[in-house]
Amino acid sequence: DRINYVTSAEEKMNLLQKDRELIIVLDSYATELNDKIIMLKRIVKELKEPLEKAKNREEEYLSHPINRLSLMRQMHEDWEPLEELLKQPVGQEKLAVIEKTREELPVESDLVEANQALFRIVHTYDLEPKDVSTGLVDGVQYSGKMSAGDCFTMGTFSFKAGSYPIASKWLSAAEDLLVDQPRRYHEVIGVTKADVTLLLARSLIASGNVSIAREMLIRDSMFGQAGNALVLHFLRNTPQPSIDLESCEPGESFNQLCRSVSRRHASESKPSRLHCRYNATTTPFLRLAPLRMEELSLDPYVVLYHNVLSDPEIEKLQLMSEPFLERAKVFRVEKGSDEIGASRAADGAWLPHQETEPEDLEVLNRIGRRIGDITGLSTRSGRQMQLLKYGFGGHFTPHFDYFDSKTLYLEKVGDRIATVLFYLNNVEHGGATVFPSINLAVPTQKGSALFWHNLDGQSYDYDTRTFHGACPLISGTKLVMTRWIYELDQMLLMPAVLPPRSRNFSRSLRNQN
Ligand SMILES: O=C(O)CCC(=O)C(=O)O
Numbered sequence: 001d002r003i004n005y006v007t008s009a010e011e012k013m014n015l016l017q018k019d020r021e022l023i024i025v026l027d028s029y030a031t032e033l034n035d036k037i038i039m040l041k042r043i044v045k046e047l048k049e050p051l052e053k054a055k056n057r058e059e060e061y062l063s064h065p066i067n068r069l070s071l072m073r074q075m076h077e078d079w080e081p082l083e084e085l086l087k088q089p090v091g092q093e094k095l096a097v098i099e100k101t102r103e104e105l106p107v108e109s110d111l112v113e114a115n116q117a118l119f120r121i122v123h124t125y126d127l128e129p130k131d132v133s134t135g136l137v138d139g140v141q142y143s144g145k146m147s148a149g150d151c152f153t154m155g156t157f158s159f160k161a162g163s164y165p166i167a168s169k170w171l172s173a174a175e176d177l178l179v180d181q182p183r184r185y186h187e188v189i190g191v192t193k194a195d196v197t198l199l200l201a202r203s204l205i206a207s208g209n210v211s212i213a214r215e216m217l218i219r220d221s222m223f224g225q226a227g228n229a230l231v232l233h234f235l236r237n238t239p240q241p242s243i244d245l246e247s248c249e250p251g252e253s254f255n256q257l258c259r260s261v262s263r264r265h266a267s268e269s270k271p272s273r274l275h276c277r278y279n280a281t282t283t284p285f286l287r288l289a290p291l292r293m294e295e296l297s298l299d300p301y302v303v304l305y306h307n308v309l310s311d312p313e314i315e316k317l318q319l320m321s322e323p324f325l326e327r328a329k330v331f332r333v334e335k336g337s338d339e340i341g342a343s344r345a346a347d348g349a350w351l352p353h354q355e356t357e358p359e360d361l362e363v364l365n366r367i368g369r370r371i372g373d374i375t376g377l378s379t380r381s382g383r384q385m386q387l388l389k390y391g392f393g394g395h396f397t398p399h400f401d402y403f404d405s406k407t408l409y410l411e412k413v414g415d416r417i418a419t420v421l422f423y424l425n426n427v428e429h430g431g432a433t434v435f436p437s438i439n440l441a442v443p444t445q446k447g448s449a450l451f452w453h454n455l456d457g458q459s460y461d462y463d464t465r466t467f468h469g470a471c472p473l474i475s476g477t478k479l480v481m482t483r484w485i486y487e488l489d490q491m492l493l494m495p496a497v498l499p500p501r502s503r504n505f506s507r508s509l510r511n512q513n
């Protein structure tokens with residue numbers, strides 16, 4: 001399996017370590033080169049000395065027996081080894097280390113994923129690339145700054161994705177940065193002013209700003225009057241997007257809800273809270289230990305229970321899932337299999353895992369029983385939960401938790417009638433859970449559990465209003481755990497409320513977890 005640099009924290013640390021090592025190697029390469037230069041300069045100085053003495057008295061100098069021998073010997077014997085010395089390659093071991101390390105460095109797809117993550121953040125939270133390039137992200141000033149090369153790669157990605165106005169903004173940021181930043185490095189890596197300006201012109205033209213592009217090219221001494229011809233050429237050759245982001249576009253209401261609870265707006269709008277009360281009735285357990293609950297929506301019913309998990313339990317969950325974390329996949333109904341897709345960027349671990357220790361199993365079962373106590377639904381032990389860890393730009397495009405489709409597993413357990421989403425940490429910036437159809441955004445809250453029914457309370461039909469997703473994470477990590485409650489597990493508990501249904505499986509092509 002390839003290393004996943006985008007979401008895995010461990011690999012991110014590894015990345016920094018590699019970066020540090022490579023820079024040390026480059027530095028010692030330069031030192032070695034410098035040592036050779038110093039040595040050569042010294043040799044030059046030594047060779048020059050007799051010549052200095054001979055200046056203006058060449059004949060006398062050469063008639064001197066010792067000088068003559070010295071010159072003969074030196075000219076005959078020394079230039080061969082000197083030539084050898086010059087030919088000797090410098091820093092070969094350092095070069096070999098760089099070559100070897102390069103095999104383990106991020107590849108094209110890693111960069112594309114990082115591009116995608118930042119693109120998503122800019123798009124969802126409606127940010128200005130220029131602000132982002134200075135580290136100002138959604139009202140928060142971060143310490144990093146972007147280089148011209150960084151902005152250029154974002155511009156290129158946005159261009160390929162067919163987002164020409166955003167591409168123009170990134171490329172114009174790159175152009176400005178090229179002026180101020182040391183150009184030498186960008187020349188070496190092949191990001192030139194001409195590249196940036198030409199792609200900026202193409203983006204401007206593709207977004208309808210033809211005259212701005214023309215003026216920019218003509219004013220540029222590199223192009224001058226050739227600018228007119230370039231504009232014509234670009235007008236005739238409209239670019240074709242080669243990256244498809246359309247298929248996982250979360251939609252404007254999703255984006256707006258994400259913005260409404262992000263850092264920039266956090267103080268302005270809190271999620272609507274209908275009631276805050278204690279649940280002391282569902283089961284005998286709750287009569288002893290009432291739970292504070294916030295009903296966020298009555299129809300469909302969505303409720304947030306507070307302090308469901310303790311800090312030690314959360315710590316345990318994190319520890320037991322760590323070895324099994326891998327890139328979370330998306331279930332493709334049409335293929336009947338899981339795959340990594342752009343609609344979801346997070347690491348996931350299924351709990352319990354085959355290798356889960358008995359004492360960890362006990363914790364999982366205890367949590368399972370607690371869910372039963374809280375919801376009044378049957379949560380058969382052994383059903384897996386999914387722990388999810390989102391990193392920078394991690395997200396989950398809106399989806400339904402029910403499958404609405406036939407699979408072998410579903411025939412055994414039925415569909416997911418309800419979902420419990422545990423928040424295992426407080427997210428610093430971004431990463432809320434959002435229900436676009438009911439205008440609900442829920443920021444993470446450590447220890448709380450969000451609960452909703454995926455089926456309509458009356459008809460038991462799929463409730464499409466439960467469409468939900470996870471907003472892109474802007475900084476830090478986000479940890480959640482999902483426990484689904486299955487239809488057929490309820491049969492013993494309340495056989496009467498679940499009449500056998502013949503379903504029309506309406507979706508054949510959908511993303512699922
Ligand atoms: O992470 C979230 O906020 C939502 C996760 C989710 O919808 C899921 O795992 O099905």
Ligand SMILES: [Fe+2]
Nearest residue numbers: 399400401468
């Ligand atoms: Fe979900």
